[in-house]
Amino acid sequence: MKVLLAEDDRHIREGLRDILVAEGYETITACDGREAVRLYLAESPHFVLLDIMMPGASGYEVCREIRGRDPEVPIIFISAKSEEIDRVLGLEMGGDDFIVKPFGVKEVVARIRAVTRRCLRERPTQSMPFTIGDLEVFPAELRARRGENVIELSLREIGILRLLQENRGKVVDRNTFFNRLWGIEHAPNSRTLDQQISKLRQRVEADPANPSLVRTVHGVGYRYDG
Amino acid sequence: MKVLLAEDDRHIREGLRDILVAEGYETITACDGREAVRLYLAESPHFVLLDIMMPGASGYEVCREIRGRDPEVPIIFISAKSEEIDRVLGLEMGGDDFIVKPFGVKEVVARIRAVTRRCLRERPTQSMPFTIGDLEVFPAELRARRGENVIELSLREIGILRLLQENRGKVVDRNTFFNRLWGIEHAPNSRTLDQQISKLRQRVEADPANPSLVRTVHGVGYRYDG
DNA sequence: GGTCGCCTTCACAATCTTTTTACAAATCAC
DNA sequence: GTGATTTGTAAAAAGATTGTGAAGGCGACC
Numbered sequence: 001m002k003v004l005l006a007e008d009d010r011h012i013r014e015g016l017r018d019i020l021v022a023e024g025y026e027t028i029t030a031c032d033g034r035e036a037v038r039l040y041l042a043e044s045p046h047f048v049l050l051d052i053m054m055p056g057a058s059g060y061e062v063c064r065e066i067r068g069r070d071p072e073v074p075i076i077f078i079s080a081k082s083e084e085i086d087r088v089l090g091l092e093m094g095g096d097d098f099i100v101k102p103f104g105v106k107e108v109v110a111r112i113r114a115v116t117r118r119c120l121r122e123r124p125t126q127s128m129p130f131t132i133g134d135l136e137v138f139p140a141e142l143r144a145r146r147g148e149n150v151i152e153l154s155l156r157e158i159g160i161l162r163l164l165q166e167n168r169g170k171v172v173d174r175n176t177f178f179n180r181l182w183g184i185e186h187a188p189n190s191r192t193l194d195q196q197i198s199k200l201r202q203r204v205e206a207d208p209a210n211p212s213l214v215r216t217v218h219g220v221g222y223r224y225d226g
Numbered sequence: 227m228k229v230l231l232a233e234d235d236r237h238i239r240e241g242l243r244d245i246l247v248a249e250g251y252e253t254i255t256a257c258d259g260r261e262a263v264r265l266y267l268a269e270s271p272h273f274v275l276l277d278i279m280m281p282g283a284s285g286y287e288v289c290r291e292i293r294g295r296d297p298e299v300p301i302i303f304i305s306a307k308s309e310e311i312d313r314v315l316g317l318e319m320g321g322d323d324f325i326v327k328p329f330g331v332k333e334v335v336a337r338i339r340a341v342t343r344r345c346l347r348e349r350p351t352q353s354m355p356f357t358i359g360d361l362e363v364f365p366a367e368l369r370a371r372r373g374e375n376v377i378e379l380s381l382r383e384i385g386i387l388r389l390l391q392e393n394r395g396k397v398v399d400r401n402t403f404f405n406r407l408w409g410i411e412h413a414p415n416s417r418t419l420d421q422q423i424s425k426l427r428q429r430v431e432a433d434p435a436n437p438s439l440v441r442t443v444h445g446v447g448y449r450y451d452g
Numbered sequence: 453g454g455t456c457g458c459c460t461t462c463a464c465a466a467t468c469t470t471t472t473t474a475c476a477a478a479t480c481a482c
Numbered sequence: 483g484t485g486a487t488t489t490g491t492a493a494a495a496a497g498a499t500t501g502t503g504a505a506g507g508c509g510a511c512c
Contacts, residue, residue, distance in 0.1 A: 011509095042227075154458065170366040191500090192460055198502055199458090217368060218468055218499065220381065380469080417489090418471055424491055444479055444488065 002026045003112075004045040006036035006062060007078060008054045014186075016049065016078075021181055022139055022155040023112065024162050029183055033057025037065050047074035047112075076112065132165040132224060133213045135204055144204060156181060157200050164214060168226030171217045197222065228252040229338075230271040232262035232288060233304060234280045242275065242304075245334055259283025263291050273300035273338075290405045302338065358391040358450060359439045361430055370430060382407055383426050390440060394452035397443045423448060 003025045007013040013029055020027040028043050030036035034056035040048065048066060052059035063075055129138045135151075137144040139158050144151045153161075159181045163172055178187040201208045215223050229251045233239040239255055246253040254269050256262035259282035266274065266288075274292060278285035289301055353366040361377075363370045365384050370377045379387075385407045389398055404413040427434045441449050 152457095156459085171368050188459080189461060191462080194500055195460075195502080198500090201501095216468095216500070220368065223367070382470090414471060415473090417473080420489060421471075421491075424489090428491095442478095442489070 002028065002043060002045040004028050004030065004036065004040055004043065004048045006030040006033065006049065006054060006059070007051040008032055009051070012051075012078075017183060018155040018159075020049075020112070021159045022162070024166070026180060027183065033059070033062045036062045040066055041069070045073075047076070049076045049078060049112075052077055052079040130162065130165055132161050132168075134206075135161075135213065137161055146204075146206070151203055153203065156196060157203070160196065160200055161204070161213070164222060164224035168224050171221050171223045173221035177221065228254065228269065228271040230254050230256065230262065230265055230269065230274045232256040232259065232265075232275065232280065232285070233277040234258055235277075238277075238304075242334065246275075246338070249335060249338065251338075259285065259288045262288045266292055271299075273302070275302050275304060275338075278303055278305040291409060293406060356388065356391055358387050358394075360432075361387075361439065363387055372430075372432070377429055379429065382422060383429070386422065386426055387430070387439070390448065390450035394450050397446050397449045399447035401447075403447065 005016055008031050017027050028039055030039050032055045050059040135144050135146050142153055144153055177193055201211050201214055205211045213224055217223050229246055231242055234257050243253050254265055256265050259280045276285040355364045361370050361372050368379055370379055403419055427437050427440055431437045439450055443449050
């Protein structure tokens with residue numbers, strides 16, 4: 001499931017992206033309206049999160065452009081001002097929902113889930129708990145559990161586990177991790193991934209020295225054998 | 227979307243460039259084979275249009291070089307020779323399609339769209355499981371299986387097996403291995419291939435002393451008899 | 453402000469792969 | 483058969499990748 005996130009404020013954009021990634025969405029980000037339209041055409045995302053106030057082209061214009069191409073794709077507006085939201089509703093821009101800043105993780109997740117459920121009924125629930133090996137992961141709570149043990153996890157750590165779990169048996173290469181978890185444009189130093197994996201293993205592996213969930217595939221990436 | 231166009235005839239080159247630009251591609255042009263390789267390495271285009279007859283290095287050579295770097299990037303050959311043999315040769319070289327001169331705008335556009343669509347949609351070709359003898363190979367998992375036995379393989383080992391399987395019955399000469407697996411520019415010492423073959427046999431052959439998948443053809447290369 | 457947790461970078465060691473080397477065995481040309 | 487060439491393979495060398503502790507930055511929270 002692919003989502004396009006258009007938001008000019010870097011902090012909000014990256015926060016939302018982390019949430020979306022942890023929810024299991026392949027997330028493409030745009031910093032302005034023009035880029036959003038371009039990426040929409042190039043990537044055909046399953047739905048769109050759209051800030052109203054953006055340089056390049058406002059969310060309204062982007063929405064019109066997208067609606068011209070596809071009248072069905074779900075669009076969620078983001079805005080700090082509730083009067084703008086009123087305008088969205090009043091102008092019948094064709095938005096499917098809206099999120100008012102400031103927002104909490106739960107609110108965003110709930111809105112996205114509601115919209116995707118409404119628009120794509122067959123969609124499996126995204127932030128439902130999942131299991132990887134003997135570990136139960138609860139994305140909404142940023143927690144996992146093994147038997148009695150409760151383990152706190154970050155958004156990124158959940159993203160890693162989900163990516164491995166979705167591709168069980170297959171090797172997830174390092175580039176895929178960077179593209180899916182960080183996004184192409186802000187990929188950090190390559191060693192950061194190793195560090196994240198190391199920390200994650202120390203949290204979730206029964207024996208971090210002999211990982212069973214996050215196995216190294218030398219020269220390529222990591223793998224979880226289902 | 228960036229495309230590399232290599233064509234020595236100025237009229238055809240500029241005509242094609244206009245078509246490509248009109249289609250919205252960022253177009254880089256090369257007038258001979260050597261320049262094409264250089265630009266490929268420098269620019270990493272999303273796909274390549276390649277004239278077969280060029281000074282510097284023929285389209286075939288350029289294709290080999292590119293395939294050595296990236297076995298996935300779509301390559302469309304252009305040629306004035308309509309003989310079937312060229313076509314076959316071209317496709318075996320790892321080209322994705324073929325345009326015969328003289329061509330119309332519509333034909334070119336259709337081919338380009340078809341190839342880009344095909345290559346964007348289906349990653350499979352490269353990571354699709356295949357069998358060679360009694361061995362099932364799963365490239366996405368970097369593993370193979372014979373009955374109950376699971377065998378871990380490296381990217382290069384899978385490359386060797388795939389090359390042999392694709393050319394079953396024919397001899398794959400040593401140069402082809404180097405071009406396809408290493409690329410002309412970083413071809414190592416010739417003995418490295420023997421070493422790789424030796425290790426591979428010890429992994430995948432039921433009886434490494436009597437190889438059935440990777441047979442030596444003295445003085446030429448190796449062969450897999452379908 | 454201070455503390456905390458997360459993310460990132462760095463440094464070094466440990467580990468794993470690939471390539472080269474060396475020599476024995478096989479094959480070929482005559 | 484003999485000698486030159488090619489191939490198989492163990493072992494050494496070279497090279498690359500990964501694991502992980504330490505340190506600093508940054509924002510969140512109190």
